[in-house]
Amino acid sequence: MDRRTFLIASASSLAIAGLVGCTDQRPPTPSPTATASPTPALVPTPAAFRRTAWSTDPFSRGAASFYATGSNPDDRATLQTAVEDRLFFSGEAVSANPGTVTGAIGSGRAAAQQVADLAAVGERIGVIGAGAAGLAAARALADAGFEVVVIEARDRIGGRIATYESDDWPFPIELGASFLQNGTGDPLVEELKNGGLTVRALPETVETRAPDGAVVEQSPVPAEVVAEAVAWAAAGRRDVSVDTAIADSGAGEVSTTGAISEADWLAQYLQTQLAADVGAPADELSAWYGVSEQAGDGQIVLGGMMAVLEREAEGLDVVSSSVVTRIVHTEAGVSMRLATGQSLTVDRVIITAPLGVLKSSALEFDPPLPFGHRAAIDALGMGALEKVWLRFDEPFWQATTALWRTVGTETDFAMWVNLQPFTGDPVLMGIATGDAARRVAELTDDDVLRGALLSLEPFARP
Ligand SMILES: Cc1cc2nc3c(=O)[nH]c(=O)nc-3n(C[C@H](O)[C@H](O)[C@H](O)COP(=O)(O)OP(=O)(O)OC[C@H]3O[C@@H](n4cnc5c(N)ncnc54)[C@H](O)[C@@H]3O)c2cc1C
Known part of the structure; x- marks a missing residue:
């Protein structure tokens, strides 16, 4: 098998140059990469669009x-x-x-x-x-x-916490926090329910699609790579970043061949799982303290x-x-x-x-x-997390699952939540994490929208 050390830098460069949005708080800045981006062809123009820029917001300067x-x-x-x-x-x-x-x-x-x-x-x-x-x-x-x-x-x-309500949206959308990450034992669950909100469990199944639209099985390789790298770092004399641990431990020597290579899966894992909760880039995250077990099943708060x-x-x-x-x-x-x-x-x-x-x-x-x-x-x-919300007149997708990911694509929005199974409405929420989120925060609304639609193309293919 053709193997080489996987450099996290290549994971970062996966993220697209020109992504795109209706800014939450501040006027958009011009995007230097906008002209380099292809035009989305497969996904229809949404009826409503909203984006965030927490990373550049002077009163948050990041997500968490x-x-x-x-x-x-x-x-x-x-x-x-x-x-x-x-x-x-x-x-x-x-x-x-x-x-x-x-x-x-x-x-x-x-x-x-x-x-x-x-x-x-x-x-x-x-x-x-x-x-x-x-x-x-x-x-x-x-x-x-x-x-x-x-x-x-x-x-x-x-x-x-930034709930946004307007006639453009069939329900209140969350521009900030929207999930409970500590499972059903989260003390907030009862408080939210008593307040008249709905808390629904997120499904265990995630639909992951390749660029050609093929539904692919999540590879176990990246979780093994990160676990091996963290174990290697734990025996070290000083803390290093997760990406240094992956490279220096040898755990990152994964295959770069195939339609979706192990390296593609590793890059996707760092972007959509390691950085999912608070948007920590792997080259900044502590290998000693930064990688924790998920405390419980995720839940989404509606209302x-x-x-x-x-x-x-x-x-x-x-x-x-x-x-x-x-x-x-x-x-x-x-x-x-x-x-x-x-x-x-x-x-x-x-x-x-x-x-x-x-x-x-x-x-x-x-x-x-x-x-x-x-x-x-x-x-x-x-860390950095940015969101994009899109409402369509009709669903353009076949997927019935609520959680989507892409792999092997050059996108900043590699994670999506399909709200249709929860509310019945054709509404999607895209999430950018880490370096991708920091880049997205700097883009114009048009660029954020274009990038979001491009990243959804695998879900528009039959
Ligand atoms: C996009 C995104 C998604 C997230 N998703 C989740 C999730 O799904 N689940 C989850 O549990 N958490 C999530 N989080 C994290 C969660 O939102 C935060 O952990 C939590 O809301 C932080 O609350 P806080 O009171 O500590 O800080 P904040 O809510 O940030 O409150 C601090 C306040 O201080 C104000 N402030 C700042 N500077 C000044 C100043 N100089 N003078 C006066 N006021 C000032 C700010 O305006 C702000 O209102 C998410 C965060 C983001 C950005």
Whole structure:
């Protein structure tokens, strides 16, 4: 068999040059590669289209945190430690169940408890960010009798939960989180159901198609390659990235021949499975801590996740469209400077700004955060996920399964969820991960749409 070491760089180059979308938050930037892209011919023009750009969004700067090479669970534990009993960090990145809504809510409640244990009756508590963590923290503190003010940069609550509703769509679509990743045991399931939402199990079967439209059986090779590489790295003296482990362990010496080669399967696996949850690229993901067992079967939430946060926010003092730029803390309290130049003084503050924001210089701390906190923020990685939603007048596909993948194709959207089995509507959600997602976020709406339609072509073939 013709074998050679598989380089992850080739996996990255799999991703298409010119992909395409109706941006969630910001004006699209011109795509340098748009003219190089072929025109989609097999998939009809959708009746409605929506895309995201979380990676370039200044208030998220990515999708969710992951263990980058050299980081470890102590980094999250460090961030859970209060600074001078005045600053408290919370959010998915600080959670023991990172990258999830469930973890963010749990982290918000834990931070509220930390504050409640220290604060005197009548203290004023600030919460930066009205996402899942911030609203959970604020709710708990308000219910415990504290005066709470939530400062939110956007003109809406929800953060990385972003339900979108309009007449163009037959049901509310999720531009951010839409799945529960911890199986039926996820504590959020009951909360969502009590809120009138539907939670449906994702099927175990995934339909994978080759470029010619052939339905192909998922190869077991890539999971074996990654397991071998991770085992090799575990015996090493220092942490390396998953792609270094694959290359240096020899596990990545896979066949490059055949219509769909082992190398194609490996590239597809890294893009659609390893990076599926939080969008961590294999060349950044820690081989020691980054590859975890799936906690349980995935479930999809239907009906609009935002409803849960709207209930949580009822009666809270949420100041929206207010960007915190500087946090000054002293023995006496905390002052938050807003982008407008105004300041707000509180006794303590819970900071739920995403890791991507903390990594940037958008939020300044005076005095600077302790070394441990800065090192943790620097060490953890911020992954990338982007979504595209398409509604068609009629289904153009034969597949009846809800989960689709492609293999051997040059596409950024290698994973699709077919909503038809759940809602009866011809609506598809495409997901880009890792480097592909970062690239997609930079593209114009037209380029995102064209790329999405091209990536669906295997499903339009008989
Ligand atoms: C595309 C995508 C798909 C996802 N899919 C899933 C999924 O299926 N299941 C799942 O469990 N999780 C998923 N996640 C992750 C999940 O959405 C997050 O883990 C969770 O919502 C994070 O909540 P949070 O409160 O920690 O942060 P956020 O929701 O990001 O809240 C932080 C808030 O802080 C605000 N903020 C930022 N900077 C400032 C500032 N300077 N001043 C004031 N406010 C500021 C932000 O606007 C935001 O509202 C997904 C994420 C993305 C992007």
